[in-house]
Amino acid sequence: MDRSHLRFFYPPILLFVWVISFLLIGGCGPEKNADPESHSNNIEQVHFADSVHAEYAEGFRITYHHNYKLLEILKPFQNQVDTLRYSLVPRDLTDEVEVENTTEIPIPITSLLATSTTHIGLAEMLDATDIMTGMVGGDYVYSEDIRSQLEEGKMVSLPQGELNKEKILSMNPDLLMISGGQSSQFDNVKILMESDIDVMVNSEWLETTPLGKAEWVKVLAALLNMENQANEKFSAVAKQYNSLKSKVKGINDKPLVINNMPYKGAWFVSGGESYTAQFLRDAGADYSWFDSDEAGGLRKSFEVVYEIGLQADMWINPGAVNSKEDILAKDSRFKDFKPFQTGQIYNNNKRMSPSGGNDFWESGVVHPEMVLADLIKIFHPQQLPDHQLYYYQKID
Structure with missing residues (x-):
């Protein structure tokens, strides 16, 4: 899950x-x-x-x-x-x-x-x-x-x-x-x-x-x-975090982003006052639920997020998947998503131990500047031309 x-x-x-x-x-x-x-x-x-x-x-x-x-x-x-x-x-x-x-x-x-x-x-x-x-x-x-x-x-x-x-x-x-x-x-x-x-x-x-x-x-x-x-x-x-944040502060062309993966018919997305939303704001993304005053998750139907996925530019953190095949195995309708067709899907599972430990949940907690650099590289690659993704990887 x-x-x-x-x-x-x-x-x-x-x-x-x-x-x-x-x-x-x-x-x-x-x-x-x-x-x-x-x-x-x-x-x-x-x-x-x-x-x-x-x-x-x-x-x-x-x-x-x-x-x-x-x-x-x-x-x-x-x-x-x-x-x-x-x-x-x-x-x-x-x-x-x-x-x-x-x-x-x-x-x-x-x-x-x-x-x-x-x-x-x-x-x-x-x-x-x-x-x-x-x-x-x-x-x-x-x-x-x-x-x-x-x-x-x-x-x-x-x-x-x-x-x-x-x-x-x-x-x-x-x-x-x-x-x-x-x-x-x-x-x-x-x-x-x-x-x-x-x-x-x-x-x-x-x-x-x-x-x-x-x-x-x-x-x-x-x-x-x-x-x-x-x-x-x-x-x-x-x-460093605030310096990176300033690089995209005045950018108007913000990619529309969806995140997460549905479970048992419901799609939980991050509320507008959540930790997630703050990262997305600071990285210069557009997000459909920024106006929500929830600090936790919002329960949405598959159909509601599906409509956004059809036009979204990026899809991040799609659960425990490593390939497009893994995504389609969960629901074949994902092939209709714009980011699926353009290859703009990124997951935060680049640094994994053999037993399933994810460094994103360890060093990533105390190094949000490195997480933010990854997200800016994904959303606005021209702003950080020399940055190599550290916690994130592209799902092919």
């Missing part, structure tokens, strides 16, 4: 760990809207030399205080707006510092159990993959280094779909980073938290802009005391 209707550029192996209100007990209790207060036993105050702040991301906020950093996840779940608060306290002060209405995480973390390949991208951007001691859904990893560690047993691989609580408890990681979905079905993580496993919700996938999603590298940086590195790396990405 093509899941791009759920989130464009959405890691297909993303583990949905469902969390309910218990998680909020430590993160934001009855006084969750109050400013947390720190209590310490007359210890010397620690000042943090470097700091990070969100410029594009809307899902987190980090502030710096004496003896702790306050990390707030502003929208941890898809179906509710609530704030989870984490106090990031230096390890040698955890017995001395207590921050009200927060869940404490000792820093810097030295071992991380990741549940999404996007977490690999964050760690790679900081050259910090050595902290990763476990990976859920390791079969879908692209990174050759991570795959080697998994194969050699240097990193624990856990099956996708359900957390093995006994295995995680035996690993005793400093942090289990999960991806928030619906705020329900908490049993999978309740026993872990009761056993003193620190659990943090990472909701980068809810960001609706490419730079906002990539900026979650700053969250991991705060956990590692690597703020300076994160600022340098992200600033370079943002500068």
Whole structure:
């Protein structure tokens, strides 16, 4: 099934760990809207030399205080707006510092159990993959280094779909980073938290802009005391992204684009306020649903998108296909599409591991400038004559 209707550029192996209100007990209790207060036993105050702040991301906020950093996840779940608060306290002060209405995480973390390949991208951007001691859904990893560690047993691989609580408890990681979905079905993580496993919700996938999603590298940086590195790396990405965006800003001749592939009679297209739509705008494309105020997917009938496909100039991300034959095997009517006849079909599956891992869902998350360069090359090749497609490839 093509899941791009759920989130464009959405890691297909993303583990949905469902969390309910218990998680909020430590993160934001009855006084969750109050400013947390720190209590310490007359210890010397620690000042943090470097700091990070969100410029594009809307899902987190980090502030710096004496003896702790306050990390707030502003929208941890898809179906509710609530704030989870984490106090990031230096390890040698955890017995001395207590921050009200927060869940404490000792820093810097030295071992991380990741549940999404996007977490690999964050760690790679900081050259910090050595902290990763476990990976859920390791079969879908692209990174050759991570795959080697998994194969050699240097990193624990856990099956996708359900957390093995006994295995995680035996690993005793400093942090289990999960991806928030619906705020329900908490049993999978309740026993872990009761056993003193620190659990943090990472909701980068809810960001609706490419730079906002990539900026979650700053969250991991705060956990590692690597703020300076994160600022340098992200600033370079943002500068390049905005420079590329400016190259097509004034172009009037914009190709009409369709995306995704229908499933069981319905065609989910990306809403106008979605992550996908922002990429298409920034790359200088025309798109029939830019005016939609939806940040997720729009359910359309096959016939509605079919009419647009007949006149569209480009077709991108047509699901798990590698050839025109694969496309026709799904529905012979696709041969009527203009991009099928002109050969203007592109998929984001150029960098795949033998087991099916797609680098688009790893490094592509923290390198939206490279994704944007690919899309501009596809839509306006004259603007980037020397660029070679990195994540995308033409479907022949």
